[in-house]
Amino acid sequence: MVDKHRPVENVLNQLQGKENEGSRDQPNEEEEEEGEDNGLIYPLLEIFPQACPNFIRQLCKGKENTQTDYPKQLKTQSPPRHLNASEQLELMKSILVDADPDYLQMHCDRLRDNPEKLKEFVSTAFETRDYPTLEDFLRKQQISTQQKQYTTEFSIEKFLDIIPNPFQYFNDPKRKINKLDEASQHYASRYLRNKFSQINLRTVRECFIKNRGNFLLTCKELESFPANKKMETKRAKALMPNKIAFYDNKNGIKLFLKQRKLKENMEREQAKVAGLLQTCACCTDDEVMIKDTCFCESGCIFCKDCVRKGAEVAFGDGKLNFPCLGNCTSHFSLQVLQAVLTPKMFSVIALKKQVEEVKAAGIEDLEICPFCDFATIPARDDKLFRCLNPQCMKESCRMCKEPSHVPLRCDEVEKDAAVKVRTYIENKMTEALLRTCYKCGMKFIKAEGCNRMTCSCGAIMCYVCGKPVKGYNHFNLSDDTNTNLCPLSSDTNQLHIEAILKGVEEAKNEISRY
Numbered sequence: 001m002v003d004k005h006r007p008v009e010n011v012l013n014q015l016q017g018k019e020n021e022g023s024r025d026q027p028n029e030e031e032e033e034e035g036e037d038n039g040l041i042y043p044l045l046e047i048f049p050q051a052c053p054n055f056i057r058q059l060c061k062g063k064e065n066t067q068t069d070y071p072k073q074l075k076t077q078s079p080p081r082h083l084n085a086s087e088q089l090e091l092m093k094s095i096l097v098d099a100d101p102d103y104l105q106m107h108c109d110r111l112r113d114n115p116e117k118l119k120e121f122v123s124t125a126f127e128t129r130d131y132p133t134l135e136d137f138l139r140k141q142q143i144s145t146q147q148k149q150y151t152t153e154f155s156i157e158k159f160l161d162i163i164p165n166p167f168q169y170f171n172d173p174k175r176k177i178n179k180l181d182e183a184s185q186h187y188a189s190r191y192l193r194n195k196f197s198q199i200n201l202r203t204v205r206e207c208f209i210k211n212r213g214n215f216l217l218t219c220k221e222l223e224s225f226p227a228n229k230k231m232e233t234k235r236a237k238a239l240m241p242n243k244i245a246f247y248d249n250k251n252g253i254k255l256f257l258k259q260r261k262l263k264e265n266m267e268r269e270q271a272k273v274a275g276l277l278q279t280c281a282c283c284t285d286d287e288v289m290i291k292d293t294c295f296c297e298s299g300c301i302f303c304k305d306c307v308r309k310g311a312e313v314a315f316g317d318g319k320l321n322f323p324c325l326g327n328c329t330s331h332f333s334l335q336v337l338q339a340v341l342t343p344k345m346f347s348v349i350a351l352k353k354q355v356e357e358v359k360a361a362g363i364e365d366l367e368i369c370p371f372c373d374f375a376t377i378p379a380r381d382d383k384l385f386r387c388l389n390p391q392c393m394k395e396s397c398r399m400c401k402e403p404s405h406v407p408l409r410c411d412e413v414e415k416d417a418a419v420k421v422r423t424y425i426e427n428k429m430t431e432a433l434l435r436t437c438y439k440c441g442m443k444f445i446k447a448e449g450c451n452r453m454t455c456s457c458g459a460i461m462c463y464v465c466g467k468p469v470k471g472y473n474h475f476n477l478s479d480d481t482n483t484n485l486c487p488l489s490s491d492t493n494q495l496h497i498e499a500i501l502k503g504v505e506e507a508k509n510e511i512s513r514y
Contacts, residue, residue: 100132138390156256196222282306282325296324308340370401425507432503
Protein backbone atom coordinates (compact mmCIF):
# COMPACT_ATOMS: atom_id res chain seq x y z
CA MET A 1 0.00 0.00 0.00
CA VAL A 2 1.14 3.51 -0.81
CA ASP A 3 0.66 6.19 1.80
CA LYS A 4 -1.87 8.74 0.39
CA HIS A 5 -0.47 11.53 2.46
CA ARG A 6 3.17 10.96 1.64
CA PRO A 7 4.67 14.41 0.76
CA VAL A 8 5.80 15.44 -2.72
CA GLU A 9 9.48 15.18 -1.75
CA ASN A 10 9.14 11.40 -1.38
CA VAL A 11 7.51 11.17 -4.79
CA LEU A 12 10.36 13.21 -6.29
CA ASN A 13 12.90 10.91 -4.68
CA GLN A 14 11.15 7.90 -6.09
CA LEU A 15 10.89 9.53 -9.53
CA GLN A 16 14.58 10.41 -9.63
CA GLY A 17 15.44 6.81 -9.04
CA LYS A 18 13.02 5.31 -11.57
CA GLU A 19 12.63 7.86 -14.37
CA ASN A 20 14.59 5.77 -16.83
CA GLU A 21 12.78 2.46 -16.17
CA GLY A 22 10.35 3.08 -19.00
CA SER A 23 6.59 3.28 -19.03
CA ARG A 24 4.25 0.87 -17.33
CA ASP A 25 1.12 -0.67 -18.71
CA GLN A 26 -1.39 1.84 -20.02
CA PRO A 27 -4.20 2.34 -17.46
CA ASN A 28 -7.76 2.41 -18.60
CA GLU A 29 -9.74 5.61 -18.44
CA GLU A 30 -11.51 4.63 -15.24
CA GLU A 31 -8.22 4.00 -13.46
CA GLU A 32 -6.79 7.26 -14.83
CA GLU A 33 -9.65 9.27 -13.50
CA GLU A 34 -9.76 7.55 -10.10
CA GLY A 35 -7.90 9.44 -7.43
CA GLU A 36 -5.78 11.65 -9.77
CA ASP A 37 -4.51 14.97 -8.42
CA ASN A 38 -3.69 17.11 -11.44
CA GLY A 39 -2.21 19.76 -9.18
CA LEU A 40 0.48 17.19 -8.36
CA ILE A 41 0.91 15.60 -11.80
CA TYR A 42 1.41 18.70 -13.97
CA PRO A 43 4.15 20.31 -11.85
CA LEU A 44 6.01 16.98 -11.89
CA LEU A 45 5.69 16.80 -15.69
CA GLU A 46 7.29 20.24 -15.94
CA ILE A 47 10.11 19.24 -13.60
CA PHE A 48 10.77 15.92 -15.39
CA PRO A 49 9.87 16.53 -19.06
CA GLN A 50 11.67 13.34 -20.21
CA ALA A 51 9.73 11.02 -17.86
CA CYS A 52 6.83 8.98 -19.18
CA PRO A 53 3.52 10.74 -18.29
CA ASN A 54 1.79 7.41 -17.49
CA PHE A 55 4.57 6.54 -15.07
CA ILE A 56 4.09 9.88 -13.26
CA ARG A 57 0.30 9.30 -13.13
CA GLN A 58 0.86 5.89 -11.56
CA LEU A 59 3.14 7.40 -8.91
CA CYS A 60 0.64 10.15 -8.11
CA LYS A 61 -2.47 7.95 -8.07
CA GLY A 62 -4.20 8.36 -4.76
CA LYS A 63 -1.75 10.95 -3.47
CA GLU A 64 -2.35 14.60 -2.65
CA ASN A 65 0.04 17.55 -2.53
CA THR A 66 -0.57 18.40 1.11
CA GLN A 67 2.82 19.86 2.05
CA THR A 68 2.68 23.58 1.28
CA ASP A 69 4.17 24.93 4.44
CA TYR A 70 7.62 23.40 4.09
CA PRO A 71 10.60 25.66 4.97
CA LYS A 72 11.57 27.87 2.03
CA GLN A 73 14.98 29.22 1.14
CA LEU A 74 15.52 32.76 2.25
CA LYS A 75 16.26 35.32 -0.47
CA THR A 76 19.64 36.87 0.05
CA GLN A 77 20.85 40.05 -1.60
CA SER A 78 24.32 40.01 -3.00
CA PRO A 79 26.50 42.80 -1.66
CA PRO A 80 26.71 45.84 -3.97
CA ARG A 81 29.63 45.73 -6.37
CA HIS A 82 31.84 48.79 -6.27
CA LEU A 83 33.04 50.13 -9.60
CA ASN A 84 36.75 50.33 -10.12
CA ALA A 85 38.45 53.56 -11.22
CA SER A 86 38.25 52.87 -14.97
CA GLU A 87 34.56 51.89 -14.74
CA GLN A 88 33.78 55.05 -12.75
CA LEU A 89 35.52 57.18 -15.38
CA GLU A 90 33.65 55.53 -18.27
CA LEU A 91 30.35 56.06 -16.44
CA MET A 92 31.17 59.76 -15.92
CA LYS A 93 32.05 60.10 -19.63
CA SER A 94 28.73 58.54 -20.63
CA ILE A 95 26.85 61.14 -18.52
CA LEU A 96 29.01 64.20 -19.24
CA VAL A 97 29.66 63.41 -22.90
CA ASP A 98 30.97 66.87 -23.80
CA ALA A 99 33.31 67.27 -20.82
CA ASP A 100 37.11 67.46 -20.90
CA PRO A 101 38.27 63.85 -20.18
CA ASP A 102 41.32 65.11 -18.26
CA TYR A 103 38.99 67.14 -16.02
CA LEU A 104 36.83 64.06 -15.37
CA GLN A 105 39.92 61.94 -14.71
CA MET A 106 41.16 64.45 -12.14
CA HIS A 107 37.87 64.43 -10.19
CA CYS A 108 37.52 60.66 -10.53
CA ASP A 109 40.95 60.18 -8.94
CA ARG A 110 40.16 62.72 -6.24
CA LEU A 111 36.76 61.27 -5.26
CA ARG A 112 36.94 57.58 -6.15
CA ASP A 113 37.07 56.59 -2.46
CA ASN A 114 34.01 58.73 -1.71
CA PRO A 115 31.12 57.52 -3.95
CA GLU A 116 28.60 59.95 -2.48
CA LYS A 117 30.81 62.97 -3.19
CA LEU A 118 31.51 61.67 -6.70
CA LYS A 119 27.78 61.23 -7.35
CA GLU A 120 27.15 64.76 -6.07
CA PHE A 121 29.89 66.15 -8.35
CA VAL A 122 28.43 64.44 -11.46
CA SER A 123 24.89 65.58 -10.60
CA THR A 124 25.96 69.20 -10.10
CA ALA A 125 28.08 69.22 -13.25
CA PHE A 126 25.20 67.78 -15.32
CA GLU A 127 22.81 70.47 -14.09
CA THR A 128 25.11 73.51 -14.29
CA ARG A 129 27.22 72.47 -17.32
CA ASP A 130 30.03 74.45 -15.68
CA TYR A 131 33.10 72.46 -16.68
CA PRO A 132 35.88 72.47 -19.33
CA THR A 133 34.48 71.02 -22.54
CA LEU A 134 35.72 68.30 -24.86
CA GLU A 135 36.06 70.99 -27.53
CA ASP A 136 38.56 72.87 -25.33
CA PHE A 137 40.45 69.64 -24.69
CA LEU A 138 40.71 68.80 -28.41
CA ARG A 139 41.74 72.37 -29.22
CA LYS A 140 44.54 72.20 -26.64
CA GLN A 141 45.69 68.90 -28.10
CA GLN A 142 45.68 70.36 -31.60
CA ILE A 143 47.66 73.41 -30.48
CA SER A 144 50.14 71.17 -28.68
CA THR A 145 50.58 69.04 -31.81
CA GLN A 146 51.10 72.14 -33.96
CA GLN A 147 53.64 73.52 -31.51
CA LYS A 148 55.60 70.26 -31.56
CA GLN A 149 55.74 70.12 -35.35
CA TYR A 150 57.35 73.57 -35.35
CA THR A 151 59.64 73.02 -32.32
CA THR A 152 60.81 69.72 -30.86
CA GLU A 153 59.54 67.62 -33.79
CA PHE A 154 60.37 70.10 -36.56
CA SER A 155 61.17 68.44 -39.88
CA ILE A 156 61.96 70.30 -43.08
CA GLU A 157 60.24 67.63 -45.19
CA LYS A 158 57.03 67.77 -43.13
CA PHE A 159 57.16 71.58 -43.18
CA LEU A 160 57.39 71.57 -46.99
CA ASP A 161 54.45 69.16 -47.16
CA ILE A 162 52.36 71.83 -45.38
CA ILE A 163 53.84 74.84 -47.22
CA PRO A 164 55.45 73.56 -50.47
CA ASN A 165 56.86 76.97 -51.54
CA PRO A 166 57.57 78.81 -48.27
CA PHE A 167 59.74 81.57 -49.78
CA GLN A 168 57.09 82.39 -52.36
CA TYR A 169 54.30 82.05 -49.77
CA PHE A 170 55.77 84.22 -47.02
CA ASN A 171 57.29 86.86 -49.34
CA ASP A 172 54.17 87.31 -51.46
CA PRO A 173 53.12 90.98 -51.02
CA LYS A 174 49.56 90.14 -52.09
CA ARG A 175 49.13 87.43 -49.46
CA LYS A 176 46.35 88.26 -47.02
CA ILE A 177 47.73 88.48 -43.49
CA ASN A 178 45.22 88.11 -40.69
CA LYS A 179 45.47 90.56 -37.84
CA LEU A 180 47.19 89.02 -34.83
CA ASP A 181 45.17 88.62 -31.69
CA GLU A 182 46.52 89.69 -28.31
CA ALA A 183 47.98 86.27 -27.49
CA SER A 184 49.74 86.01 -30.87
CA GLN A 185 51.17 89.51 -30.56
CA HIS A 186 52.59 88.67 -27.14
CA TYR A 187 53.89 85.40 -28.57
CA ALA A 188 55.70 87.08 -31.48
CA SER A 189 56.93 89.97 -29.31
CA ARG A 190 58.59 87.60 -26.84
CA TYR A 191 60.39 85.81 -29.66
CA LEU A 192 61.61 89.06 -31.25
CA ARG A 193 62.91 90.31 -27.90
CA ASN A 194 64.82 87.06 -27.47
CA LYS A 195 66.08 86.80 -31.05
CA PHE A 196 67.31 90.37 -31.20
CA SER A 197 68.46 90.62 -27.59
CA GLN A 198 71.28 93.04 -28.52
CA ILE A 199 68.83 95.63 -29.82
CA ASN A 200 67.03 98.08 -27.57
CA LEU A 201 63.65 96.71 -26.48
CA ARG A 202 61.89 99.93 -27.36
CA THR A 203 63.33 99.77 -30.88
CA VAL A 204 62.13 96.17 -31.29
CA ARG A 205 58.65 97.10 -30.09
CA GLU A 206 58.40 100.20 -32.32
CA CYS A 207 59.59 98.25 -35.35
CA PHE A 208 56.98 95.55 -34.74
CA ILE A 209 54.21 98.17 -34.43
CA LYS A 210 55.41 100.05 -37.53
CA ASN A 211 55.20 96.87 -39.61
CA ARG A 212 51.64 96.29 -38.32
CA GLY A 213 52.52 93.02 -36.67
CA ASN A 214 54.11 91.49 -39.79
CA PHE A 215 56.67 89.18 -38.22
CA LEU A 216 58.91 88.55 -41.23
CA LEU A 217 59.08 92.22 -42.25
CA THR A 218 60.00 93.10 -38.66
CA CYS A 219 62.77 90.47 -38.63
CA LYS A 220 64.11 91.70 -41.97
CA GLU A 221 64.29 95.28 -40.73
CA LEU A 222 65.82 94.37 -37.36
CA GLU A 223 68.55 92.34 -39.09
CA SER A 224 69.87 95.59 -40.58
CA PHE A 225 70.08 97.35 -37.20
CA PRO A 226 73.48 97.73 -35.52
CA ALA A 227 73.70 95.56 -32.42
CA ASN A 228 74.26 97.10 -29.00
CA LYS A 229 76.62 94.83 -27.05
CA LYS A 230 75.41 96.27 -23.75
CA MET A 231 71.88 94.95 -24.31
CA GLU A 232 72.70 91.23 -24.18
CA THR A 233 70.06 89.33 -22.18
CA LYS A 234 68.94 85.77 -21.57
CA ARG A 235 65.23 86.02 -22.13
CA ALA A 236 63.16 82.85 -22.26
CA LYS A 237 62.51 81.56 -25.76
CA ALA A 238 58.97 81.75 -27.06
CA LEU A 239 57.26 78.92 -28.89
CA MET A 240 57.47 78.99 -32.70
CA PRO A 241 54.51 79.10 -35.09
CA ASN A 242 55.08 78.39 -38.79
CA LYS A 243 56.43 81.89 -39.56
CA ILE A 244 58.98 81.73 -36.76
CA ALA A 245 59.89 78.15 -37.68
CA PHE A 246 60.45 79.28 -41.29
CA TYR A 247 62.57 82.24 -40.20
CA ASP A 248 64.75 80.17 -37.86
CA ASN A 249 65.23 77.36 -40.39
CA LYS A 250 65.21 79.31 -43.67
CA ASN A 251 68.84 78.54 -44.45
CA GLY A 252 68.27 74.83 -43.91
CA ILE A 253 65.07 74.98 -45.97
CA LYS A 254 66.86 76.81 -48.78
CA LEU A 255 69.65 74.20 -48.84
CA PHE A 256 67.13 71.34 -48.74
CA LEU A 257 65.12 72.78 -51.65
CA LYS A 258 68.29 73.28 -53.68
CA GLN A 259 69.45 69.70 -53.12
CA ARG A 260 65.98 68.36 -53.90
CA LYS A 261 65.87 70.35 -57.14
CA LEU A 262 69.25 68.97 -58.24
CA LYS A 263 68.12 65.44 -57.42
CA GLU A 264 64.85 65.86 -59.36
CA ASN A 265 66.71 67.25 -62.41
CA MET A 266 69.10 64.31 -62.34
CA GLU A 267 66.25 61.79 -62.07
CA ARG A 268 64.39 63.54 -64.88
CA GLU A 269 67.39 63.34 -67.20
CA GLN A 270 67.84 59.66 -66.41
CA ALA A 271 64.13 58.97 -67.01
CA LYS A 272 64.28 60.90 -70.29
CA VAL A 273 67.23 58.85 -71.54
CA ALA A 274 65.46 55.64 -70.51
CA GLY A 275 62.18 56.76 -72.16
CA LEU A 276 60.21 56.58 -68.90
CA LEU A 277 58.60 60.04 -68.98
CA GLN A 278 54.80 60.01 -69.24
CA THR A 279 52.26 62.29 -70.93
CA CYS A 280 49.33 63.76 -68.98
CA ALA A 281 46.02 63.12 -70.74
CA CYS A 282 44.69 66.45 -69.45
CA CYS A 283 47.37 69.14 -69.80
CA THR A 284 49.37 67.14 -72.43
CA ASP A 285 52.65 67.69 -70.54
CA ASP A 286 54.93 65.00 -72.04
CA GLU A 287 57.66 65.10 -69.40
CA VAL A 288 55.84 63.86 -66.33
CA MET A 289 57.84 61.68 -63.97
CA ILE A 290 56.30 58.31 -63.06
CA LYS A 291 56.20 59.28 -59.37
CA ASP A 292 54.15 62.38 -60.30
CA THR A 293 51.46 60.46 -62.21
CA CYS A 294 48.01 59.28 -61.17
CA PHE A 295 45.61 56.84 -62.78
CA CYS A 296 41.86 56.63 -62.97
CA GLU A 297 40.21 53.24 -62.40
CA SER A 298 40.46 52.52 -66.14
CA GLY A 299 44.18 53.34 -66.31
CA CYS A 300 44.15 56.82 -67.87
CA ILE A 301 47.36 58.70 -66.99
CA PHE A 302 47.33 62.20 -65.48
CA CYS A 303 49.75 64.39 -63.60
CA LYS A 304 49.05 65.01 -59.91
CA ASP A 305 48.46 68.75 -60.43
CA CYS A 306 45.62 68.13 -62.89
CA VAL A 307 43.97 65.51 -60.66
CA ARG A 308 44.21 67.81 -57.63
CA LYS A 309 42.70 70.79 -59.45
CA GLY A 310 39.95 68.62 -60.98
CA ALA A 311 39.05 67.18 -57.57
CA GLU A 312 38.96 70.63 -55.98
CA VAL A 313 36.65 71.93 -58.73
CA ALA A 314 34.34 68.89 -58.47
CA PHE A 315 34.15 69.16 -54.67
CA GLY A 316 33.43 72.88 -54.99
CA ASP A 317 30.46 71.95 -57.19
CA GLY A 318 29.13 69.71 -54.43
CA LYS A 319 30.20 66.38 -55.99
CA LEU A 320 31.56 63.44 -54.01
CA ASN A 321 32.37 61.28 -57.04
CA PHE A 322 35.39 62.45 -59.02
CA PRO A 323 35.16 61.42 -62.69
CA CYS A 324 38.11 60.79 -64.95
CA LEU A 325 39.47 63.92 -66.65
CA GLY A 326 39.66 62.11 -69.98
CA ASN A 327 37.03 60.61 -72.22
CA CYS A 328 36.33 57.45 -70.19
CA THR A 329 33.48 57.05 -67.71
CA SER A 330 35.50 55.80 -64.70
CA HIS A 331 36.46 57.67 -61.53
CA PHE A 332 39.44 58.35 -59.29
CA SER A 333 39.69 56.17 -56.18
CA LEU A 334 40.07 57.48 -52.63
CA GLN A 335 43.67 56.24 -52.59
CA VAL A 336 44.49 58.47 -55.58
CA LEU A 337 42.73 61.46 -54.00
CA GLN A 338 44.62 60.93 -50.74
CA ALA A 339 47.92 61.03 -52.65
CA VAL A 340 47.20 64.38 -54.37
CA LEU A 341 45.02 66.37 -51.93
CA THR A 342 46.04 68.11 -48.74
CA PRO A 343 45.31 66.07 -45.59
CA LYS A 344 42.70 68.60 -44.44
CA MET A 345 40.73 68.57 -47.69
CA PHE A 346 40.93 64.79 -48.07
CA SER A 347 39.62 64.27 -44.53
CA VAL A 348 36.62 66.52 -45.31
CA ILE A 349 35.86 64.57 -48.51
CA ALA A 350 36.28 61.20 -46.79
CA LEU A 351 33.97 62.24 -43.95
CA LYS A 352 31.25 63.41 -46.35
CA LYS A 353 31.48 60.18 -48.35
CA GLN A 354 31.15 58.16 -45.15
CA VAL A 355 28.06 60.12 -44.16
CA GLU A 356 26.49 59.53 -47.59
CA GLU A 357 27.19 55.79 -47.33
CA VAL A 358 25.73 55.64 -43.83
CA LYS A 359 22.60 57.45 -44.99
CA ALA A 360 22.22 55.07 -47.93
CA ALA A 361 22.54 52.05 -45.62
CA GLY A 362 19.18 52.86 -43.99
CA ILE A 363 20.34 52.08 -40.45
CA GLU A 364 17.46 52.13 -37.97
CA ASP A 365 17.42 54.98 -35.40
CA LEU A 366 20.44 56.66 -37.05
CA GLU A 367 20.41 60.43 -36.60
CA ILE A 368 22.64 63.15 -38.04
CA CYS A 369 23.54 66.42 -36.36
CA PRO A 370 21.53 69.27 -37.95
CA PHE A 371 24.61 71.51 -37.85
CA CYS A 372 27.28 69.17 -39.26
CA ASP A 373 27.70 65.65 -40.70
CA PHE A 374 28.23 63.77 -37.42
CA ALA A 375 26.00 60.68 -37.21
CA THR A 376 25.19 58.36 -34.31
CA ILE A 377 22.40 56.27 -32.77
CA PRO A 378 21.26 58.07 -29.59
CA ALA A 379 19.22 56.49 -26.81
CA ARG A 380 15.53 56.35 -27.72
CA ASP A 381 14.34 58.18 -24.60
CA ASP A 382 16.93 60.97 -24.92
CA LYS A 383 15.29 64.18 -26.17
CA LEU A 384 18.61 65.86 -27.02
CA PHE A 385 21.12 65.05 -29.77
CA ARG A 386 24.66 65.63 -28.48
CA CYS A 387 27.13 66.10 -31.32
CA LEU A 388 30.65 64.78 -30.65
CA ASN A 389 32.24 66.41 -33.69
CA PRO A 390 35.10 68.55 -32.24
CA GLN A 391 34.27 71.36 -34.67
CA CYS A 392 30.59 71.38 -33.66
CA MET A 393 29.80 69.96 -30.18
CA LYS A 394 26.27 71.41 -30.28
CA GLU A 395 23.21 70.09 -28.50
CA SER A 396 20.00 70.06 -30.54
CA CYS A 397 16.39 69.01 -30.07
CA ARG A 398 15.63 65.69 -31.75
CA MET A 399 12.07 66.80 -32.54
CA CYS A 400 12.49 70.22 -34.16
CA LYS A 401 16.22 69.97 -35.08
CA GLU A 402 16.84 73.37 -33.50
CA PRO A 403 19.43 74.23 -30.81
CA SER A 404 18.56 72.82 -27.40
CA HIS A 405 15.66 74.71 -25.79
CA VAL A 406 15.28 72.62 -22.61
CA PRO A 407 13.10 73.01 -20.53
CA LEU A 408 10.78 74.64 -23.09
CA ARG A 409 8.71 72.58 -25.52
CA CYS A 410 9.21 72.97 -29.25
CA ASP A 411 6.00 74.97 -29.67
CA GLU A 412 7.11 77.34 -26.89
CA VAL A 413 10.29 78.40 -28.69
CA GLU A 414 10.26 81.32 -31.05
CA LYS A 415 12.16 80.92 -34.29
CA ASP A 416 14.57 83.59 -35.47
CA ALA A 417 12.12 85.03 -37.99
CA ALA A 418 9.36 85.19 -35.38
CA VAL A 419 11.71 86.85 -32.91
CA LYS A 420 12.72 89.47 -35.46
CA VAL A 421 9.08 90.23 -36.33
CA ARG A 422 8.07 90.43 -32.67
CA THR A 423 11.06 92.64 -31.81
CA TYR A 424 10.34 94.94 -34.74
CA ILE A 425 6.68 95.35 -33.72
CA GLU A 426 7.63 95.95 -30.09
CA ASN A 427 10.11 98.63 -31.14
CA LYS A 428 7.44 100.31 -33.23
CA MET A 429 5.05 100.21 -30.29
CA THR A 430 7.67 101.87 -28.08
CA GLU A 431 8.40 104.50 -30.72
CA ALA A 432 4.68 105.28 -30.97
CA LEU A 433 4.40 105.59 -27.20
CA LEU A 434 7.40 107.91 -26.70
CA ARG A 435 7.45 111.61 -27.59
CA THR A 436 10.56 113.42 -28.83
CA CYS A 437 11.41 117.02 -28.07
CA TYR A 438 11.73 118.93 -31.34
CA LYS A 439 14.52 121.07 -29.88
CA CYS A 440 16.89 118.82 -27.90
CA GLY A 441 15.71 115.38 -29.08
CA MET A 442 15.08 114.02 -25.58
CA LYS A 443 12.57 111.15 -25.34
CA PHE A 444 9.78 111.38 -22.76
CA ILE A 445 6.34 110.06 -21.84
CA LYS A 446 3.59 111.77 -19.88
CA ALA A 447 2.21 110.24 -16.69
CA GLU A 448 -0.50 112.84 -16.03
CA GLY A 449 -1.41 116.51 -16.61
CA CYS A 450 -2.48 118.52 -19.64
CA ASN A 451 -1.22 118.07 -23.19
CA ARG A 452 0.83 121.29 -23.19
CA MET A 453 4.28 119.90 -22.36
CA THR A 454 7.38 121.89 -21.40
CA CYS A 455 10.73 120.15 -21.90
CA SER A 456 13.68 120.68 -19.55
CA CYS A 457 15.38 122.57 -22.39
CA GLY A 458 12.52 125.12 -22.38
CA ALA A 459 10.77 123.95 -25.55
CA ILE A 460 6.95 123.83 -25.44
CA MET A 461 5.08 121.28 -27.55
CA CYS A 462 1.76 119.47 -27.88
CA TYR A 463 1.72 115.94 -26.45
CA VAL A 464 -0.96 114.84 -28.94
CA CYS A 465 0.59 115.86 -32.26
CA GLY A 466 4.15 116.74 -31.19
CA LYS A 467 4.15 120.19 -32.81
CA PRO A 468 5.71 123.29 -31.18
CA VAL A 469 3.17 125.57 -29.47
CA LYS A 470 3.05 129.08 -28.03
CA GLY A 471 0.42 129.88 -25.53
CA TYR A 472 -2.88 127.96 -25.69
CA ASN A 473 -4.14 128.85 -29.17
CA HIS A 474 -3.16 125.37 -30.39
CA PHE A 475 -5.59 123.68 -28.00
CA ASN A 476 -9.33 123.29 -27.82
CA LEU A 477 -10.33 124.92 -24.54
CA SER A 478 -14.07 124.17 -24.85
CA ASP A 479 -16.13 121.01 -25.17
CA ASP A 480 -16.74 121.59 -28.89
CA THR A 481 -15.85 118.29 -30.55
CA ASN A 482 -16.08 119.63 -34.10
CA THR A 483 -12.92 121.72 -33.89
CA ASN A 484 -9.65 120.61 -35.48
CA LEU A 485 -7.63 121.77 -32.48
CA CYS A 486 -5.89 119.28 -30.17
CA PRO A 487 -7.55 118.85 -26.77
CA LEU A 488 -5.82 120.51 -23.85
CA SER A 489 -6.72 117.64 -21.54
CA SER A 490 -7.51 114.03 -22.39
CA ASP A 491 -7.40 110.50 -21.01
CA THR A 492 -3.66 109.72 -21.04
CA ASN A 493 -4.14 105.95 -20.93
CA GLN A 494 -6.53 106.04 -23.88
CA LEU A 495 -4.11 108.28 -25.75
CA HIS A 496 -1.31 105.79 -25.19
CA ILE A 497 -3.47 102.84 -26.26
CA GLU A 498 -4.41 104.58 -29.50
CA ALA A 499 -0.75 105.42 -30.17
CA ILE A 500 0.34 101.80 -29.57
CA LEU A 501 -2.37 100.38 -31.86
CA LYS A 502 -1.37 102.84 -34.55
CA GLY A 503 2.28 101.80 -34.21
CA VAL A 504 1.36 98.10 -34.47
CA GLU A 505 -0.69 98.73 -37.59
CA GLU A 506 2.15 100.64 -39.24
CA ALA A 507 4.63 97.86 -38.35
CA LYS A 508 2.38 95.17 -39.83
CA ASN A 509 1.95 97.15 -43.04
CA GLU A 510 5.71 97.55 -43.36
CA ILE A 511 6.33 93.83 -42.72
CA SER A 512 3.72 92.81 -45.31
CA ARG A 513 5.56 94.79 -47.98
CA TYR A 514 8.63 92.58 -47.65
